Amino acid sequence: MNKKSVEKKFKEFEPRKYMKMAVKVMKKSIQEPRSDKKSPKVGAVLLMPDGSIDTGFRGELRQGDHAEFTVLDKKHEKADLTGSYLFATLEPCAPGSRGPGRVCCAERIVSARIKKMWIGIEDPDPMVDRKGIKCLQDAGIKVKMFDQDLQKIIEKENLEFIKQARERAENADKNTSFVLSDFEKANKKASLSDFSNEALEFYKKETNFKGTIVSKDFFNKLYHKGLVDKIAGKYIPTGIGLILFGKNPEDFYSQVTLKGTITYPDRRVGIKDFKGPLVLVPKAFEEWWYSVLRTSIDRSSSQRSSRTDFPYKPIREALVNALAHRDYDCKLALCHVEINEHTIIVKSPGRPVAPISLEQMQNFNAPYLSRNPQIFSVFDELNLVEGRGLGMNTYRSLPQEYNIPFPYFSFKEPFLDLIFYRSSKDIPPLTDKKILDQLNSDEIRGVEHVFIVWQISKNDYAEHFNYNNRKAERHLEHFHKLGIINMLGAGPSTVYMANRAFPFSE
Structure with a gap:
């Protein structure tokens, strides 16, 4: 298959089809035989330049193997995957999240020269959350997310994993090898005295923390959430910590x-x-x-x-x-x-x-x-x-x-x-005297209704106001002529949409 036909094929493909395929594959995931934690259900779909498709799911070929590792390295170790598209239901693990010397899935995806990737949901683990995505984006890979309805299915299938991941986050070491921004780092100009006791007490109360805000356990909680860092045995506020809990965070960040x-x-x-x-x-x-x-x-x-x-x-x-x-x-x-x-x-x-x-x-x-x-x-x-x-x-x-x-x-x-x-x-068309002067009272009510429902068909408009189709069509055509609504489609299936970009009059 030549390059031109590959590009044509990719332009014509429907991403949602492969999102749904990945969700279906995800449900085949094999749990690791351990009682201390739940492993995630993850499915991956690889769409290759020659038009062929392959899939992988967690634990498919070996206990604990990640879905991306399975489909990229295990099934296509020697293949040239340059330009391929990848769909995975969970954000790939990020650099530094798997421990020293271990290659993460985000790095494997970069090495495979994947062109574009669709991701289901963020990994709730703070060692990964958004960092896997950023690693891909920094390498020039185009990243998109799954549709919202499919995200809900993924979350539902992984409820226990997500719950446990958030609980583990309270005691996990931070991933300092890869950060989303410098605000995650310690602000060496700050000290714990820059924190607001009122804000810390509020946080302690609302999270039902048992203990005082000066206790070691409390600062360990802040440390594991990335709100303080440890330098030479001392806790130092991070930029994020100062923004959230600083007495005067604007002294550091205006x-x-x-x-x-x-x-x-x-x-x-x-x-x-x-x-x-x-x-x-x-x-x-x-x-x-x-x-x-x-x-x-x-x-x-x-x-x-x-x-x-x-x-x-x-x-x-x-x-x-x-x-x-x-x-x-x-x-x-x-x-x-x-x-x-x-x-x-x-x-x-x-x-x-x-x-x-x-x-x-x-x-x-x-x-x-x-x-x-x-x-x-x-x-x-x-x-x-x-x-x-x-x-x-x-x-x-x-x-x-x-x-x-x-x-x-x-x-x-x-x-x-x-x-x-x-x-x-208060919608823009009805605050414009020039527009108002061109609308009768029935049309004003019609404009209000279209902006409330956002989009409507001629039949629905007629039914709502008990108009005949001719009157409804006359209203909608007038609104369109004035730029109040946009038309999508043609004939009986035409949808009329409120022009929410209509400017306010000066």
């Missing part, structure tokens, strides 16, 4: 401050900076939120006096995800929450963490992946996050639970913005 801004209908502006330990910021923000939102409603003009409070749950989820998943290497950018008459915008520095795309975020089907696993792990312990879904379940529930339009993700360097509309009347 980018950790959260800024809140509210613009009232009378154009007054209120600004609040949230400094201090990151673990205490969500609670402080919540208190400010209820204070300023009540004020903004009380001072609103008479025609808006009937507006109800915007639900805090999705804002909390967005804020915590912004703090946990932001790019802390963006040193000049702060997380920011902007509240105005029409929108609430949560701004998080950094693009979506690769391989997650902006399009996946906008469609609320982004797979689970954490940019900062250690911060996420602590937030998870404190029950601050929804789980590994980046808040997608919460955002998807807004129309049904609160009759509020879907929020919208956009990226404007350096911020990933999540825009919430405070009501269906």
Whole structure:
């Protein structure tokens, strides 16, 4: 097969087919005969340049052998796999995770010259989490994640392994040979006195730790989570530890401050900076939120006096995800929450963490992946996050639970913005007088409904309002002409989608 036909074949293939194949193979995994821990179920599918396919699963040829090792080294040791695609249900083990002198699966994949890899879920082991992915990306391998529904199947099949892996993490040595960022390293300018006792006590209480915050066991817990390091027998805070628990982390890293801004209908502006330990910021923000939102409603003009409070749950989820998943290497950018008459915008520095795309975020089907696993792990312990879904379940529930339009993700360097509309009347088309002047009252209700449901067919639109098809079609065509909606497909199967990128009028 020549090179041109190989490229053509790869362009035409459907990744989900091989994701599902890997999940099916995963279920064949053979448990190691040991009672002290559960081994993961892992399946791998290798798609080779000549079009042939092979699979491997954990323990297939020998007890404990990893699926990737089996399919790459055991079954194709002498083959030229350059340009192959690999699908595996679990993140490959990372450099340094298997002990001195042992080659990890990520290194084997790099050595095999795999071109692209799809990964099911992150390995919860802190020796691996995101580090296997980073090793592949650093070597130029394109990495993508499995679809979210398949990730859930993988997690369900590995519940006991994931639970035990997280428990082992409390006593495991750190993987210092391969780090995701310099924030994982000890900050030699800091000492334990830079930690906030209030933040440590909060963490101790919420995690049901038995003992004091000055005990050796407590600092061992912080050490195993990568929040402190040991240097010459002394515990030193890591950058991550300072961000989470530092009394004044902004003294070390100015980018950790959260800024809140509210613009009232009378154009007054209120600004609040949230400094201090990151673990205490969500609670402080919540208190400010209820204070300023009540004020903004009380001072609103008479025609808006009937507006109800915007639900805090999705804002909390967005804020915590912004703090946990932001790019802390963006040193000049702060997380920011902007509240105005029409929108609430949560701004998080950094693009979506690769391989997650902006399009996946906008469609609320982004797979689970954490940019900062250690911060996420602590937030998870404190029950601050929804789980590994980046808040997608919460955002998807807004129309049904609160009759509020879907929020919208956009990226404007350096911020990933999540825009919430405070009501269906606050969507961009209905705040534009030029657009409003071209809509009658029935059409205004129609625009509100389309933005709430996001996408709709002509028949569903007609049924919702009890219109005949001709009137429904006339409305939808008018909306499309004004740029309010986009059309997907043609004929009876046409889907009409809210143009969530419609700009606000100046």
